[in-house]
Amino acid sequence: MKNKKNIGIALAILIIGLMLGWLIKPSGNTSSDDHTITSSNDQIWTCSMHPQIRQNEPGSCPICGMDLIPLETSGDEGEPGVYHMSENALKLANVQTMVVGRGDASKEMRLNGKVQVDERAAYSQSTHIPGRIEQLAINFTGEKVSRGQTLATVYSPELVTAQEELLQAAAIRTSQPELFEAAKTKLRNWKIGDAQIEQILSGGKAIQRFSIRADVNGIVTEKMVDLGDYVERGMPIYEISDLSKVWVLFDLYEGQLAAVKEGNNISFTINSFPGESFEGKISFVDPMLNPQTRVATARVEVNNKDGRLKPGMFASGVVKNTMSEGQTQELIIPKSAVLWTGKRSIVYVKTNVDGRPGFRLREITLGPSLGDSYVVQEGLEQGEEIVSNGAFTIDAAVQLSGGVSMMNPDGGKTSTGHDHGQAEPLKFEINDNVKPGLNKLVDDYLKLKDALVKDDYSQARTNAQAFEKSIETVTGFNEEGKIVWESYKKELIADAKVLSGAAKIEGMRARFDEMSTTMIGLVKTFGLTNGGLYVQHCPMADNDKGANWLSRSKEIQNPYYGASMLRCGEVIETIN
Structure with missing residues (x-):
C-alpha cells in the first residue's frame, strides 16, 4: 500500500510540472530555430534534370548526382521571351558562354x-601446254618465285605428237621446206623456244616432259592445281602477286x-x-x-x-x-551548345537587359558535323554570344518557370526529361533482395539488343514485351531507394511500350537509344556489373548524332544497323 501511494504522489508531481511548463511557454514563434527554418524556406533548390526534387538547401540530386540549382522566377516583366538568372545561379549551374566566330570547317x-594485294600487280600464271601435271615445284602458297623459275612439269601427248611430226618433216625438209617450217611454228605456238626445237632435232627423239616457267616475279598467293591433274591450254595454275x-x-x-x-x-x-x-x-x-x-x-x-x-x-x-569552299570560313559552334528536339536544333543566345544577363531561345539550321562541333548554316551571326556549356540547365529552369523552352515552345509549366548522359549518376547501395530483379532487367535488355543486332524484328518485339514485364518484378527497395527506382521505372516502361508497339524494326531502333541511355544510368547507379559491361558508341546512329548501348562483349555488334553496319562503333567505357 505504501509503494502504491508513493507512485501516485510521483505521477501527480509530474503532471503538475508539465502543466506549469505549458502555461509559461511563449505563444509567439520567435525561437532562433524556428527563424532558421523559415529563412531556409525562402529559397527552394531543385534539379534541372528532375524537377520533382525540391530541397531547402543546396546539394546534389539524389537521383542523378547533379548539383541542385535555385528555383527562380524568370524576368518576364522585362523583355518577353528572355529568361533571367542571377549571377549566383549561373555559377552554381556552371553556365559558360562563347562568342560565335568563323573558322575553317575541318573534320577528322x-x-x-x-591491307590488300595491289590488283595491278596480281598475275594469273597459266599453262601453255595441255596435259597431265607430273611434278609441282611450288607446293604451297606464300612461296617466293622468280621470273623463269620452273613451277611445274607437264606430260603432253599432243606435244609428243607434234615433236614427231617435226622430226618427220626434218627428214624431208630439203624437198618440202614449207612443211618443216609449219611443224616448227606449231611448236612455237606452244611456247617451245628455238633452243628446245634444236635440242629435239639434234637428239632425234621427242621430249616427253616440258616445264612451265614463271612469267613474273612475286609471291604465290593461290595454288590452283594438284599433282596428277589434267590441264587445258590457258588454264590458270597459280596466282602470283608482287607485294x-x-x-x-x-x-x-x-x-x-x-x-x-x-x-x-x-x-x-x-x-x-x-x-x-x-x-x-x-x-x-x-x-x-x-x-x-x-x-x-x-x-x-x-x-x-x-x-x-x-x-x-x-x-x-x-x-x-x-570542308570550307575556297577562302570562305564557316560559322562554327561546339556540340555542347546545341539542344535537339526532333528535327529542331536549339541554342540559347545571351542578351543583357538593364544590365542583367538573360537568355533567349533560338532555333538554328546546322550544316555538317565536324566531330566536336557543327557548321551553322542559318540562325546565328558572327559576334553573337551563346551558351556553350549549361544550355540544358537553362532550358530546364525555363521549363520550370513556364517559359518558352526546347520541349515547350508555347510556354506553360512542364517537366524535363531524364537523361543520365548529362552527369555521372549517383552511386546507390542496394540490398541483396533487389539485385535479382535488376539483374534480370539487364539480361532482358541485352537479349533485346541481340535481337536488334540480328535484324530479327519478331524476336526483338517479344524481348521488349518481356523487358516490360520484368520492370514490374523489381521490388525490395528501402524508402530512399524506391524514390530513385521510380524515376528509372517510369522512363523504362515508356520506352518498352514504344518498342513493343513499333510496326517496324526501324521504329524500335529509334527508341532504343533512349532506353539504352536510361539503362546505362541504371547500371551505374545500382552497380549492376555482373562481371563487367561495356558502353559502346556508334557515331552514325540517330542521324549522325551518335548513340550508345550496353554489351557484355567487347566486340562491336551494332544494334542500330544490324548486319548492314555490324562493326560500326567503338568501346567508350568499361563498367567494372
Missing part, C-alpha cells in the same frame, strides 16, 4: 580498313562519302605494329557502294619493299578534311 574522320607495293582499302559508309575525296592525306596505324604511324594519300575512291555491306572503299597505295605489310592486316586511319 576515323576509318577502318585492311613490293600494296593497297590499304578503307571502308567508307554513306554518311562519310561527302567528306572523303581523292587527294586527301591520311595517317594510319597497323594493328601489327603498335605505336608506329604511316602516312599516305587517298588515290582512289570507289564510285559504287557494295550492295551487301553498303560501303565504298578509299584506296591508299603504300610502298612495301621490305615486305612488312601483309595482305589481310587491319588498319585504322584518320582523315582530316577541310
Whole structure:
C-alpha cells in the first residue's frame, strides 16, 4: 500500500510540472530555430534534370548526382521571351558562354580498313601446254618465285605428237621446206623456244616432259592445281602477286562519302605494329557502294619493299578534311551548345537587359558535323554570344518557370526529361533482395539488343514485351531507394511500350537509344556489373548524332544497323 501511494504522489508531481511548463511557454514563434527554418524556406533548390526534387538547401540530386540549382522566377516583366538568372545561379549551374566566330570547317574522320594485294600487280600464271601435271615445284602458297623459275612439269601427248611430226618433216625438209617450217611454228605456238626445237632435232627423239616457267616475279598467293591433274591450254595454275607495293582499302559508309575525296592525306596505324604511324594519300575512291555491306572503299597505295605489310592486316586511319569552299570560313559552334528536339536544333543566345544577363531561345539550321562541333548554316551571326556549356540547365529552369523552352515552345509549366548522359549518376547501395530483379532487367535488355543486332524484328518485339514485364518484378527497395527506382521505372516502361508497339524494326531502333541511355544510368547507379559491361558508341546512329548501348562483349555488334553496319562503333567505357 505504501509503494502504491508513493507512485501516485510521483505521477501527480509530474503532471503538475508539465502543466506549469505549458502555461509559461511563449505563444509567439520567435525561437532562433524556428527563424532558421523559415529563412531556409525562402529559397527552394531543385534539379534541372528532375524537377520533382525540391530541397531547402543546396546539394546534389539524389537521383542523378547533379548539383541542385535555385528555383527562380524568370524576368518576364522585362523583355518577353528572355529568361533571367542571377549571377549566383549561373555559377552554381556552371553556365559558360562563347562568342560565335568563323573558322575553317575541318573534320577528322576515323576509318577502318585492311591491307590488300595491289590488283595491278596480281598475275594469273597459266599453262601453255595441255596435259597431265607430273611434278609441282611450288607446293604451297606464300612461296617466293622468280621470273623463269620452273613451277611445274607437264606430260603432253599432243606435244609428243607434234615433236614427231617435226622430226618427220626434218627428214624431208630439203624437198618440202614449207612443211618443216609449219611443224616448227606449231611448236612455237606452244611456247617451245628455238633452243628446245634444236635440242629435239639434234637428239632425234621427242621430249616427253616440258616445264612451265614463271612469267613474273612475286609471291604465290593461290595454288590452283594438284599433282596428277589434267590441264587445258590457258588454264590458270597459280596466282602470283608482287607485294613490293600494296593497297590499304578503307571502308567508307554513306554518311562519310561527302567528306572523303581523292587527294586527301591520311595517317594510319597497323594493328601489327603498335605505336608506329604511316602516312599516305587517298588515290582512289570507289564510285559504287557494295550492295551487301553498303560501303565504298578509299584506296591508299603504300610502298612495301621490305615486305612488312601483309595482305589481310587491319588498319585504322584518320582523315582530316577541310570542308570550307575556297577562302570562305564557316560559322562554327561546339556540340555542347546545341539542344535537339526532333528535327529542331536549339541554342540559347545571351542578351543583357538593364544590365542583367538573360537568355533567349533560338532555333538554328546546322550544316555538317565536324566531330566536336557543327557548321551553322542559318540562325546565328558572327559576334553573337551563346551558351556553350549549361544550355540544358537553362532550358530546364525555363521549363520550370513556364517559359518558352526546347520541349515547350508555347510556354506553360512542364517537366524535363531524364537523361543520365548529362552527369555521372549517383552511386546507390542496394540490398541483396533487389539485385535479382535488376539483374534480370539487364539480361532482358541485352537479349533485346541481340535481337536488334540480328535484324530479327519478331524476336526483338517479344524481348521488349518481356523487358516490360520484368520492370514490374523489381521490388525490395528501402524508402530512399524506391524514390530513385521510380524515376528509372517510369522512363523504362515508356520506352518498352514504344518498342513493343513499333510496326517496324526501324521504329524500335529509334527508341532504343533512349532506353539504352536510361539503362546505362541504371547500371551505374545500382552497380549492376555482373562481371563487367561495356558502353559502346556508334557515331552514325540517330542521324549522325551518335548513340550508345550496353554489351557484355567487347566486340562491336551494332544494334542500330544490324548486319548492314555490324562493326560500326567503338568501346567508350568499361563498367567494372
